[in-house]
Amino acid sequence: MSRTGTTSHPASDGLGLLSDDVVAVQRGPEPGGLAGAYRIFGETLRGLKTTFGQVVAGTTTVEYPEEKVPVYPRFRGRHRLHTFEDTGLEKCVGCSLCAAACPADCIRVVAAENDPEDRVSGGERYAAVYEINMSRCIFCGYCEIACPFDAITMGHDFELADYNRSDLIFTKEMLLQEPPVRTPLRREGE
Amino acid sequence: MPLLSTVGYYEPWYVQILKALVVFGVGFSLVPLALLYERKLLGRFQNRPGPNRVGPFGTLQPAADILKLLGKEQFRPTNAIGWLFILSPLVAMVCALATFMLIPFSGAPQDILGTPVGLYGLDSDIGLLIVFAFASVGSYGVLLGGWSSASKYSFLGAMRAAAQLISYEIAQGLALLGVIISAGTLSLTEIVDEQSALWFVIPQLVGAITFFIATLAEINRTPFDLLEADSELVAGFMTEYGGGRFALYYVAEYVHLIVAGGLFTTLFLGGWHLPFVDQPGWLDPFVVLAKTIVVVTFIVWIRATLPKLRYDQLMTFGWKVLLPIATVNALVTAVVVVAW
Structure with missing residues (x-):
């Protein structure tokens, strides 16, 4: 894709013709305003649920010096x-x-x-x-x-x-x- | 109406001095606990156990952190304004502890070794105003600290602190107006006593949410931690601070966290009141502490969830969303209170 091709692409020719290398951008609702504040609230609750799910899921840490991740049989060590x-x-x-x-x-x-x-x-x-x-x-x-x-x-x-x-x-x-x-x-x- | 404010319960002068020391000590010793609690909890939110190397279950981690900080060099940039640079962390910490002084842990004076003692630093009938006053003065610690460091990052952090301050103080105050109108007093113990039947969080739900969000901004927690902004401003206003002075800022931050929890408990969650239970007086402080822990947990939960807001988003949110909501809430409360 050439540089000049992007500057004068036919996406806005009014005919709705999109060339192959122009991708229509997905846009959410306009930010701001009361509706925006309402959405912030809902999305915040969704995020809180997600993070709480991680607490429930538990830890995945391997306490290294005490417990070790087992190596594969073909592992090349000492x-x-x-x-x-x-x-x-x-x-x-x-x-x-x-x-x-x-x-x-x-x-x-x-x-x-x-x-x-x-x-x-x-x-x-x-x-x-x-x-x-x-x-x-x-x-x-x-x-x-x-x-x-x-x-x-x-x-x-x-x-x-x-x-x-x-x-x-x-x-x-x-x-x-x-x-x-x-x-x-x-x-x-x- | 007397011109001077009155104080709810007077102890003898030696008890006052003793109480000041105790409040200072309790406030200071809650800091490492809050620090450890936050780090542990944050770890859980990120699928890791948190600090668990120093001492049993990592309980000595805060002590190790503090010792490390105290052992560091007290660095000062060449162009820094010396006395302000030294004073600012102190202002931040002292003001944070001063707000802690006003949180009541029990209403009626408790009998300690034969002496009746109110479990609060001070119960003035302008208590809430004092809290706000110290919170405002406390932000000078941040502003002056950032400014006197003579560093770009610090200065940007301080500027953001100023913008954040004016965006949120008003909304926060107005959100509380509903509580003050309902309770008819500014004294924190009396506000709690007004909630013996019904916690204010139910009739003042909008005010509670607004106040909570504004408090997050006031104590510089995510999603409003713009003035620290590790990803863009190094450490914001405390970029140039190290060692003990940095520790003071850290203490201030965590005292703010505890005070935010305690204040929300006092104003909206009924302080030491429990529903359907009339517990003995000595349990009151523990009830307050438990509720504070719940609020602090929620604040940490939010920190684990939300990313930082953009600078203009924060101001837009403060002025265009929170302020109108808080105003309408105050107006509606006033109308309801007068009409009934």
Whole structure:
């Protein structure tokens, strides 16, 4: 619709012809006067009824620190490193594919050879250092996709705030542990 | 007819002083209660619980608010007129508390520790006039506060306050004329006693509605909170105020709210009278308080419902709708009273 088209539109040509881009405006009764005051009164009562309905409807607040909104199963929260359930060995073999896939460059992996006497991981090598800088992580989940052994997955925990930036660098031990506070998970159909 | 007004019941001078302190204390301690009550109720109207973090059920929230305000810096704009800037919040608060003084909580003097005491600050036979006088002086707190701040927003807020004042004071006074004619007195306790049979809200329904709307404008509540107008004027006349001075304005606002409830109770809802029940005298203040709470609830309900009026709408409504209605109401009441 061109600018000139709106300034000289044919809405007021007296023939009642309205072009497609001109919309007839719906107008209420003229404001003011005694009738207006009467309508104000009625509409006020209607509004009072509406707001009272909200009192009856009750509150919808979730008292956050005490109760949490359950997260969806695919919610991408704090990472978890996994171990084999039967042997207890770490799944991570220190391949650094996660670090390569990470767009925020927040994963640091230093691999080392497994000692055959005292194995750490299931593969040849293991991650001697595995650190995720949570202050840089954007929770995109690419590390999870990149991992060939499902060793790293995104968990459900989102309460990661801390007072110190250095405390936000999560080490392998922290990532292997169960999160201290469980985040409620949304059940099927919830 | 004596030239000087008389006072309904005189106590000894020490009781008078004690009463002044008590009224001050009660008025001041009702403020945090009203503040909490309004915030809680407003929360319910908006599907949220309201303040519930500080103390059990948020009961210490007002205390936290006040402590926070008192701990703040007393800021003053460079161009502000110093002494007026400091005086204005005081004027607003003192006048608000002075109107509270006149609300009667019981008619007959109550026996407190052997001393008969009237449960009101003052029962003069020009009580209603004093209420209006202090309400008018109280608006100087707003006007001068806005003007002396030397700020655009404050000034606009003060200007709106002036316009609102002249639009509503007259309608409010005329709406009350019906009550005064029916009761034949200006003394608040006698007005209440006139309502022992029938509350004035029934014969004076039009006057009650007009007075209620005008009162909303007078105490700057929505839909007439033009002089604060957060959406357009920051905080209106109190934009430049902070800390304790802002707290004083806040106290004034909530005392106004309580006084509005108490005044409506006194004038239209029969004060301490209950229908069909003759309760013992010590229950009277609680009856008045309960009725006041009902009115305050309604005021908060209206705040939760109505948006702000436009400036010209407010003046049109005041002059062209409320004033004629109030005038006709006063005239009809006068004719009816004389004819019967």
